[in-house]
Amino acid sequence: xxxxxxxQTEISVVEKExxxxxxxxxxxxxxxxxxxxxxxxxxxxxxxxxxNSFDEQNEISGRYSWNFQKSTxxxxxxxxxxxxxxxxxxxxxxxxxxxxxxxxxxxxFGGGTRVLVKP
Amino acid sequence: xxxVTQNPRYLITVTGKKLTVxxxxxxxxxxxxxxxxxxxxxxxxxxxxxxxxxxxxGDVPEGYKVSRKEKRNFPLILESPSxxxxxxYFCASSLGGERNSPLHFGxxxxxxxx
Numbered sequence: 262x263x264x265x266x267x268x269q270t271e272i273s274v275v276e277k278e279x280x281x282x283x284x285x286x287x288x289x290x291x292x293x294x295x296x297x298x299x300x301x302x303x304x305x306x307x308x309x310x311x312x313n314s315f316d317e318q319n320e321i322s323g324r325y326s327w328n329f330q331k332s333t334x335x336x337x338x339x340x341x342x343x344x345x346x347x348x349x350x351x352x353x354x355x356x357x358x359x360x361x362x363x364x365x366x367x368x369x370f371g372g373g374t375r376v377l378v379k380p
Numbered sequence: 381x382x383x384v385t386q387n388p389r390y391l392i393t394v395t396g397k398k399l400t401v402x403x404x405x406x407x408x409x410x411x412x413x414x415x416x417x418x419x420x421x422x423x424x425x426x427x428x429x430x431x432x433x434x435x436x437x438g439d440v441p442e443g444y445k446v447s448r449k450e451k452r453n454f455p456l457i458l459e460s461p462s463x464x465x466x467x468x469y470f471c472a473s474s475l476g477g478e479r480n481s482p483l484h485f486g487x488x489x490x491x492x493x494x
Binding site for chain 1: 411412413415420421422423424425428429430436438468470472474477478479480481482483485487488490
């Protein structure tokens with residue numbers, strides 16, 4: 262069965278520090294997709310990134326970067342030079358190819374990591 | 381604007397009083413689903429629908445009902461709410477088929493059952 266673990270429940274940093282959020286996943290499917298979502302204090306879910314299991318290239322988008330390593334089943338997320346606006350709960354999620362038609366494109370979420378960036 | 385609309389945004393009710401949370405999408409998506417979010421547990425799928433009149437249970441369906449009479453609407457019904465259903469609820473939609481397409485989430489409904 263699929264599972265996503267975010268071991269860090271809360272991280273507190275001072276503005277301009279880098280912060281890395283860990284995500285470890287379990288799946289038996291060879292084709293799967295990994296996601297990160299941001300949930301600011303207002304509560305909505307903001308999509309950040311999607312990667313498929315065949316693409317292990319790291320990705321950078323502004324101050325955000327993602328490190329996907331199939332060998333360790335990890336998909337870690339780094340915020341460089343953090344800002345107060347980065348304060349939010351961040352979720353890692355997994356979608357298995359087998360669950361797309363079997364369960365309506367179901368996402369399995371980790372428990373989330375709350376990031377608090379202090380000025 | 382492409383969106384998933386949930387109503388209400390906040391709801392406080394008492395145990396046993398039936399309620400419905402509405403969800404509507406304007407993207408002609410086949411797949412729709414409901415998730416609940418609880419601290420430390422992330423989001424968990426309650427029910428999903430592959431198309432009109434096709435619905436099925438997700439991981440935590442107890443105490444909930446859904447219907448899909450029209451493609452755009454997917455209401456979540458709590459016939460006899462209990463305090464353990466106090467949670468943040470999200471509706472989501474996506475294209476159908478076998479290819480993964482991103483989920484579009486509504487803005488959430490915060491439900492409190494006293």
